[in-house]
Amino acid sequence: MRDVCVIGLGLIGGSVLRAAVTSGRKSWGAAAVSGPVPGSDADTASADGYDASADVADALRRAALTDAVVVLAVPLTAVRPVLALVEEHAPGCLLTDVTSVKAPVRDAVREVAPSVTFVGGHPMAGTAESGWPAATEGLFDGAAWVTTVEEDTDLMAWKEVAALALDFGARVVPLDSETHDETAARISHLPHLMAAVLAAVGAAGGPVAAALAAGSFTDGTRVAGTRPELVRAMTEGNREALLPVLDEALGALGAARGSLASTGGLASTVQTGHEAVRRIAEQRLAPRTTLRVRLAAPDARHALRAVGERGGRITAVEGDAVVAEVP
Amino acid sequence: MRDVCVIGLGLIGGSVLRAAVTSGRKSWGAAAVSGPVPGSDADTASADGYDASADVADALRRAALTDAVVVLAVPLTAVRPVLALVEEHAPGCLLTDVTSVKAPVRDAVREVAPSVTFVGGHPMAGTAESGWPAATEGLFDGAAWVTTVEEDTDLMAWKEVAALALDFGARVVPLDSETHDETAARISHLPHLMAAVLAAVGAAGGPVAAALAAGSFTDGTRVAGTRPELVRAMTEGNREALLPVLDEALGALGAARGSLASTGGLASTVQTGHEAVRRIAEQRLAPRTTLRVRLAAPDARHALRAVGERGGRITAVEGDAVVAEVP
Structure with missing residues (x-):
């Protein structure tokens, strides 16, 4: 070692x-x-x-x-x-x-x-x-x-x-680095920005908002407590990948706003979000098969990246190969 | 009783x-x-x-x-x-x-x-x-x-x-009902919509996003698991108060997007959010003084509402008065 x-x-x-x-x-x-x-x-x-x-x-x-x-x-x-x-x-x-x-x-x-x-x-x-x-x-x-x-x-x-x-x-x-950066924008950098926005809108409600804030607000704003320099470093440093993801979020929130203002309905926003958390939970619990990737194989890089892209993971190194679990 | x-x-x-x-x-x-x-x-x-x-x-x-x-x-x-x-x-x-x-x-x-x-x-x-x-x-x-x-x-x-x-x-x-509804929009209904949007944007990242999702995503999307009918009932039912709050959030997220695209900086968004959670935590822990409100007093309704608006609470009923703790 x-x-x-x-x-x-x-x-x-x-x-x-x-x-x-x-x-x-x-x-x-x-x-x-x-x-x-x-x-x-x-x-x-x-x-x-x-x-x-x-x-x-x-x-x-x-x-x-x-x-x-x-x-x-x-x-x-x-x-x-x-x-x-x-x-x-x-x-x-x-x-x-x-x-x-x-x-x-x-x-x-x-x-x-x-x-x-x-x-x-x-x-x-x-x-x-x-x-x-x-x-x-x-x-x-x-x-x-x-x-x-x-x-x-x-x-x-x-x-x-x-x-x-x-x-x-x-x-x-x-x-590969680009897939990581896009994924990190979705599941980490956007959540940090959303938490900051949520905290600001909540605090604008004054002391009564602080007094009434419970589970949904506390959960949704928790990461806004992270040291600002660290949040800025990760979000500003991932600008390329974060911008289109931020646009997706703005589009979805704007669609909710438009729907609430016009028909008064939020079914699409709420249902889509609910199914999304269910799908993510399912993917995390999906049954996995084990496979080996020989690092000397000509397509080893492709095979390794495919493990990650399919939601899989490496669980062991064995000689010149690795063991992977893939959904 | x-x-x-x-x-x-x-x-x-x-x-x-x-x-x-x-x-x-x-x-x-x-x-x-x-x-x-x-x-x-x-x-x-x-x-x-x-x-x-x-x-x-x-x-x-x-x-x-x-x-x-x-x-x-x-x-x-x-x-x-x-x-x-x-x-x-x-x-x-x-x-x-x-x-x-x-x-x-x-x-x-x-x-x-x-x-x-x-x-x-x-x-x-x-x-x-x-x-x-x-x-x-x-x-x-x-x-x-x-x-x-x-x-x-x-x-x-x-x-x-x-x-x-x-x-x-x-x-x-x-x-009063209106203050409650505006506050609930800030600290409960907006967080539910933000969680739904965050979940949808995360799930759009496919199985790799599900595999990498950790604390910030899990916290930020937790309430998207609530039964959709209940979320719709609370958010759609609070349309009047929720619309302007949703606009505040869209404005803040749009400003972050604009700043990231132009100067590349997110200092204002991140700092504002961080100070907001700190301020809310301070307000929740602020020292409190005790006062009594006589329910037969001519300004009793005003005095009671003022307790709530200042982030205070009623802690006991004593005869025809209540005891309040106010920051």
């Missing part, structure tokens, strides 16, 4: 460091300067007994010495300067990331850190909390963890990143 | 009957015909040992005999026919309701059941479940329960309804 070097010790990076240590890998981390108090995540991680510092360059030099997997766990806005440090101090390393947007990170790596072997990653896990104190070693247990498969992806490197995510208890979902 | 007669034995009506029995009041109920299987709620309530039937007229005649409080717990679409039965079989009774919209019910009572003494009510409690099997005696514990105070409200009748809600563990919030 390779060593693990984590750059960024917030909620996600901190959870990666904790999970990597628990998995038995020699692991260390460095806090990037993007947190609310520079260095504070490194101090608290050290106080909790982890090998952590605020010296990113030093952490990367150690990674280069032991050929460690480097996990980039900083917000999208901090990716480029950290990539420059990776290229300087750990050229040629195996690099993965946990950023919520994949195409922009891939493009930044190609530009700023062309020497590294990169496999994009995104664990679909999080809470409204931020920073090392919120990190837990079990954060990824049962969570989907996207690992990108592009035409130029080194599948032996991909396998190592998949094995790391599997070690953390995650279900590995292979996708 | 007056007896309690509940018409409608779904989630809310069933919970009222359970809570009324627990509070020591002689209570009985009749299932209206609006459930998914007519009569099934009456059968299961009887099987659970409650005094329940599917004979609304008979239940109302018993209410007239003992001067019971009649609690109307049917969806808005079923209110008018049941009101006609109330006027026929229990004329002059003290009537309250638990419907999610207040001005339309008030207007229907004035038209269809002019002889009754009416105090509108709305407990802000619920789950995505429906029907008697989902009902629990603790559903209202700690929940806000709006009781309407109009210019013509009989405050002695209002006090009896408030006492009933307090017996169920609720916090009583006095408001």
